[in-house]
Amino acid sequence: MTSSYRIGLVGKPSVGKSSFFNAATMNDVPEGAYPFTTIDPSVGEAYVRVECAAPEFDEECTPNVGYCEHGTRFVPTKLVDVAGLIPGAHEGKGLGNQFLTDLNETDVLVHVVDFSGETNLEGEPTEGHDPREDIDFLETELDQWYLGVLEKGINRYSSGYVTEDDAIEEDLAEQMSAFKTNEDELKLLIRRVDIGFDPEEWDDEDKLELAREIRKATKPMVIAANKMDTPAAQANYDEITSDPEYEDLTIVPCSAHAEKALKSADKAGVVEYQPGDDDFEITGDISESQEEGLEQIRDFLQSYGATGVQAALETALFDVLGVTPVFPGGANGLGNERGEVLPDCFLIPPESTAEDFAYSLHSDIGDGFLYAIDCRSNRQLGKDYPVESRDVIEIVTTN
Numbered sequence: 001m002t003s004s005y006r007i008g009l010v011g012k013p014s015v016g017k018s019s020f021f022n023a024a025t026m027n028d029v030p031e032g033a034y035p036f037t038t039i040d041p042s043v044g045e046a047y048v049r050v051e052c053a054a055p056e057f058d059e060e061c062t063p064n065v066g067y068c069e070h071g072t073r074f075v076p077t078k079l080v081d082v083a084g085l086i087p088g089a090h091e092g093k094g095l096g097n098q099f100l101t102d103l104n105e106t107d108v109l110v111h112v113v114d115f116s117g118e119t120n121l122e123g124e125p126t127e128g129h130d131p132r133e134d135i136d137f138l139e140t141e142l143d144q145w146y147l148g149v150l151e152k153g154i155n156r157y158s159s160g161y162v163t164e165d166d167a168i169e170e171d172l173a174e175q176m177s178a179f180k181t182n183e184d185e186l187k188l189l190i191r192r193v194d195i196g197f198d199p200e201e202w203d204d205e206d207k208l209e210l211a212r213e214i215r216k217a218t219k220p221m222v223i224a225a226n227k228m229d230t231p232a233a234q235a236n237y238d239e240i241t242s243d244p245e246y247e248d249l250t251i252v253p254c255s256a257h258a259e260k261a262l263k264s265a266d267k268a269g270v271v272e273y274q275p276g277d278d279d280f281e282i283t284g285d286i287s288e289s290q291e292e293g294l295e296q297i298r299d300f301l302q303s304y305g306a307t308g309v310q311a312a313l314e315t316a317l318f319d320v321l322g323v324t325p326v327f328p329g330g331a332n333g334l335g336n337e338r339g340e341v342l343p344d345c346f347l348i349p350p351e352s353t354a355e356d357f358a359y360s361l362h363s364d365i366g367d368g369f370l371y372a373i374d375c376r377s378n379r380q381l382g383k384d385y386p387v388e389s390r391d392v393i394e395i396v397t398t399n
């Protein structure tokens with residue numbers, strides 16, 4: 001069993017995708033104030049926080065992967081930094097649509113937006129640019145990309161080699177398989193858009209609306225309002241979060257710079273900072289100017305609750321995608337035969353049942369599933385039990 005969720009960072013050039021990536025993963029990919037600094041995508045390991053269950057059992061955990069600090073598990077997940085997208089990317093503008101396919105590998109997107117308004121749609125320096133344009137353009141760009149693939153699926157349907165009882169969702173599912181969708185989901189989405197099941201009847205608007213629904217379903221998105229350490233970004237943030245047209249969006253205020261600075265200072269032994277926290281402690285000898293910089297960051301944390309890098313990743317995975325963290329445990333003590341305590345914290349798909357969880361551990365465990373045990377209450381759970389966040393569960397099998 002692997003926690004193989006991938007979070008993709010998208011956005012126009014120069015918004016701080018690579019800076020966010022470096023801050024989250026402590027990598028060192030190039031960052032630059034010029035468009036298309038990044039060309040090839042980088043994949044790194046970031047962490048999402050889960051409150052550890054071991055203290056509730058008066059135990060100390062021994063994680064297999066990631067780490068645990070002050071009762072917080074840092075569970076690894078994959079983060080992908082891709083090249084910047086500009087308007088027309090779906091037609092090959094900028095670096096073209098080749099890297100749009102990099103996004104296929106991701107489960108959820110963090111749209112990094114330069115809230116300072118100091119870069120235009122191409123990622124070049126400007127002033128007073130409205131970040132709402134960036135939010136709109138990215139959605140449009142992704143929709144157009146989906147529409148292109150959708151139209152191929154419709155052509156496949158109309159091209160005659162389909163048999164008579166063939167349904168449109170079958171051909172679409174095949175054509176759009178890279179988007180990790182399937183017939184059932186497509187059927188549901190076509191129904192939701194309410195355009196009927198005969199593609200001959202669909203006009204351009206119907207198709208675009210369907211493409212948009214498929215995009216929303218298969219690429220859920222969080223907006224990281226980046227560069228919030230600048231006054232211009234803070235003003236834009238206030239304006240956009242109170243704009244009713246944008247109230248359906250999930251926007252997380254963020255400063256990749258602040259996160260990187262704190263993590264680097266922690267590494268250097270100058271401060272004690274736990275990623276995602278709302279404060280830090282200065283523990284080393286520092287110059288006056290360093291102290292001034294750190295105090296500015298502290299003010300930022302006080303205003304926004306955190307640097308926002310952790311929050312954006314966790315909102316994407318837990319709130320928007322609905323992934324559930326679960327600890328495999330034992331009803332008679334949490335340790336396994338090797339003396340490890342709660343070694344794993346798995347991230348499982350939304351709405352998983354106890355049986356799904358068993359199968360995600362191993363097909364043999366799923367096949368032999370008898371019942372599960374909630375290790376906190378020692379209550380027996382049936383196969384249809386919906387697994388909840390931070391459950392500690394033992395699976396009892398026939399073998």
Ligand SMILES: Nc1nc2c(ncn2[C@@H]2O[C@H](COP(=O)(O)OP(=O)(O)OP(=O)(O)O)[C@@H](O)[C@H]2O)c(=O)[nH]1
Nearest residue numbers: 013014015016017018019032036037038084256257
């Ligand atoms: N003030 C401020 N500037 C930032 C922040 N994050 C990134 N920047 C700056 O924004 C510029 C672009 O950063 P990158 O990380 O290279 O942006 P990118 O989105 O990866 O750009 P491309 O690879 O060209 O698509 C750099 O000059 C960064 O220093 C932030 O949190 N605050």
Ligand SMILES: [Mg+2]
Nearest residue numbers: 017018037038
């Ligand atoms: Mg970059």
